[in-house]
Amino acid sequence: MVVQRRLVECVPNISEGRRPEVIDSVVDAVRRTAGVRLLNVQSDASHNRSVITFAGDPEACGRAAVALARRAVELIDMRRHAGEHPRLGAVDVIPFVPVSGTTMEECVALARRVGADIWEAVRLPVYFYAEAAASPARVRLPDIRKGEFEGLAEKMAQSEWAPDVGNPAPHESAGAVVVGARRPLVAYNINLTTTDVSVARAIARTIRESSGGLPAVQAMGVLATTGQAQVSINLLNLTTTPIARVFDAVRAEAGRHGAAVAESEVVGLVPLDAVLDVVRAALHLRGFERTQVLEALLME
Amino acid sequence: MVVQRRLVECVPNISEGRRPEVIDSVVDAVRRTAGVRLLNVQSDASHNRSVITFAGDPEACGRAAVALARRAVELIDMRRHAGEHPRLGAVDVIPFVPVSGTTMEECVALARRVGADIWEAVRLPVYFYAEAAASPARVRLPDIRKGEFEGLAEKMAQSEWAPDVGNPAPHESAGAVVVGARRPLVAYNINLTTTDVSVARAIARTIRESSGGLPAVQAMGVLATTGQAQVSINLLNLTTTPIARVFDAVRAEAGRHGAAVAESEVVGLVPLDAVLDVVRAALHLRGFERTQVLEALLME
Numbered sequence: 281m282v283v284q285r286r287l288v289e290c291v292p293n294i295s296e297g298r299r300p301e302v303i304d305s306v307v308d309a310v311r312r313t314a315g316v317r318l319l320n321v322q323s324d325a326s327h328n329r330s331v332i333t334f335a336g337d338p339e340a341c342g343r344a345a346v347a348l349a350r351r352a353v354e355l356i357d358m359r360r361h362a363g364e365h366p367r368l369g370a371v372d373v374i375p376f377v378p379v380s381g382t383t384m385e386e387c388v389a390l391a392r393r394v395g396a397d398i399w400e401a402v403r404l405p406v407y408f409y410a411e412a413a414a415s416p417a418r419v420r421l422p423d424i425r426k427g428e429f430e431g432l433a434e435k436m437a438q439s440e441w442a443p444d445v446g447n448p449a450p451h452e453s454a455g456a457v458v459v460g461a462r463r464p465l466v467a468y469n470i471n472l473t474t475t476d477v478s479v480a481r482a483i484a485r486t487i488r489e490s491s492g493g494l495p496a497v498q499a500m501g502v503l504a505t506t507g508q509a510q511v512s513i514n515l516l517n518l519t520t521t522p523i524a525r526v527f528d529a530v531r532a533e534a535g536r537h538g539a540a541v542a543e544s545e546v547v548g549l550v551p552l553d554a555v556l557d558v559v560r561a562a563l564h565l566r567g568f569e570r571t572q573v574l575e576a577l578l579m580e
Numbered sequence: 581m582v583v584q585r586r587l588v589e590c591v592p593n594i595s596e597g598r599r600p601e602v603i604d605s606v607v608d609a610v611r612r613t614a615g616v617r618l619l620n621v622q623s624d625a626s627h628n629r630s631v632i633t634f635a636g637d638p639e640a641c642g643r644a645a646v647a648l649a650r651r652a653v654e655l656i657d658m659r660r661h662a663g664e665h666p667r668l669g670a671v672d673v674i675p676f677v678p679v680s681g682t683t684m685e686e687c688v689a690l691a692r693r694v695g696a697d698i699w700e701a702v703r704l705p706v707y708f709y710a711e712a713a714a715s716p717a718r719v720r721l722p723d724i725r726k727g728e729f730e731g732l733a734e735k736m737a738q739s740e741w742a743p744d745v746g747n748p749a750p751h752e753s754a755g756a757v758v759v760g761a762r763r764p765l766v767a768y769n770i771n772l773t774t775t776d777v778s779v780a781r782a783i784a785r786t787i788r789e790s791s792g793g794l795p796a797v798q799a800m801g802v803l804a805t806t807g808q809a810q811v812s813i814n815l816l817n818l819t820t821t822p823i824a825r826v827f828d829a830v831r832a833e834a835g836r837h838g839a840a841v842a843e844s845e846v847v848g849l850v851p852l853d854a855v856l857d858v859v860r861a862a863l864h865l866r867g868f869e870r871t872q873v874l875e876a877l878l879m880e
Binding site: 565574 | 589617619866
């Protein structure tokens with residue numbers, strides 16, 4: 281019997297996007313951890329922030345996250361940090377994402393362990409967010425991050441904002457860290473055969489959850505760099521609303537406005553399961569398993 | 581820069597499908613070769629034949645194929661072999677298939693090297709077939725296999741059937757082996773919303789290459805075990821005719837007969853690239869790369 285490989289993705293954001301030697305030194309903590317693979321590093325100078333993506337088995341991802349947090353706390357001083365993106369600490373947020381052979385429950389447990397280990401290692405207070413949140417007030421990142429590093433001492437002194445792990449006072453130079461578990465996100469854009477951005481905006485309103493459309497879908501209408509009207513979409517739960525269902529909905533709505541889909545674009549990474557769901561829907565497939573994909577079988 | 585992992589699939593067929601200890605001992609030669617992964621073993625007692633599937637980098641696949649041939653020659657005596665499937669030798673055929681990061685030209689070169697190594701190791705004469713064939717008369721397996729093991733001495737004595745490597749006489753107990761390179765094959769069935777098998781037969785005639793339909797497509801109409809009429813398809817070249825094009829053609833033809841596609845089924849393994857082609861077509865995707873699939877990126 282084939283046992284599916286246990287795979288977790290981890291996407292820590294650190295508060296350094298300008299000094300390459302600092303970014304590289306923090307990322308090196310991931311590179312040096314056995315059992316994980318560094319997939320991407322994206323730095324933004326105006327945000328003064330870097331997004332690091334790696335993956336591996338859950339235990340190795342946990343070790344890499346703690347090692348990365350330790351290096352970020354050593355090297356990044358928030359008292360001298362400025363950037364456009366809101367942030368609470370040197371290692372600002374650490375989400376764990378179940379990719380294959382792992383459940384959300386395992387990622388929540390992993391987040392909790394990693395939070396405890398980070399406090400133990402470097403005395404950085406920890407908030408748990410998203411699926412790992414201990415209360416509804418701590419589910420959303422913007423709520424936890426409100427007040428930012430500069431307002432953190434005052435915020436933590438309020439009993440309702442005591443950290444989930446550690447003392448209710450910020451780390452002097454590194455602030456606090458938000459650790460959690462969330463589903464894979466997919467950023468997905470659909471370009472229309474019209475240059476009329478109002479059509480894209482109308483379609484976005486129809487399909488997004490916030491205005492009564494498809495669950496776990498965020499959407500807005502914009503003008504693409506190609507000059508085409510574009511429906512720009514975030515898919516927050518690929519099980520509830522798979523990519524193919526969004527595509528079909530946008531195609532149908534575009535038709536009502538006398539337009540059509542010109543092309544679409546997946547931005548960044550997608551899990552194989554999301555890709556296979558598209559194939560299953562497109563071909564009306566019965567019983568198609570990921571282990572029928574030669575490369576996926578090789579990974580097991 | 582991401583360098584794509586060099587991956588070849590090898591699917592040797594051996595002339596033993598009844599004695600599990602012999603099959604296991606031959607397969608063990610693959611298991612013991614570093615750098616390859618055994619993916620599947622399928623034995624058929626009435627054919628008295630087993631199909632072994634493994635994959636890995638080209639060099640490792642070559643070593644595993646030679647090791648497997650050596651064990652098959654040691655353990656299988658064709659003078660005592662009977663089965664329903666035509667065969668020429670103990671290890672009957674060894675095809676190499678480019679999966680990712682490798683070209684057909686590399687697989688042809690690999691087949692030639694493996695043929696030379698097998699002759700060197702066990703004095704088994706070698707024919708090259710398919711993309712590795714040295715002449716048009718040797719492209720098709722049935723042509724080479726005609727006369728089978730029992731007629732091999734007489735066949736090899738004819739100058740036009742001298743082997744590509746080795747002496748023009750069969751190995752006493754193991755006959756000869758056919759080594760080659762071919763594209764990935766996909767076996768794909770589409771079930772219709774009708775029980776009328778004549779509809780499936782008419783659609784098969786329209787879409788298959790032999791009656792003027794889609795290139796590199798074989799198709800026949802059959803009755804599925806579900807009771808539905810089924811178009812049973814082999815896709816011989818996924819670049820020339822991708823899965824999605826066949827699905828669209830069958831759907832359109834079914835509509836002309838007042839039927840529709842009920843469901844479809846991929847039999848066995850498919851390369852990731854074939855899966856991604858379906859997604860690209862279904863979503864009108866622009867610029868979607870295999871390294872955007874998290875699991876594929878991990879494999880690089």
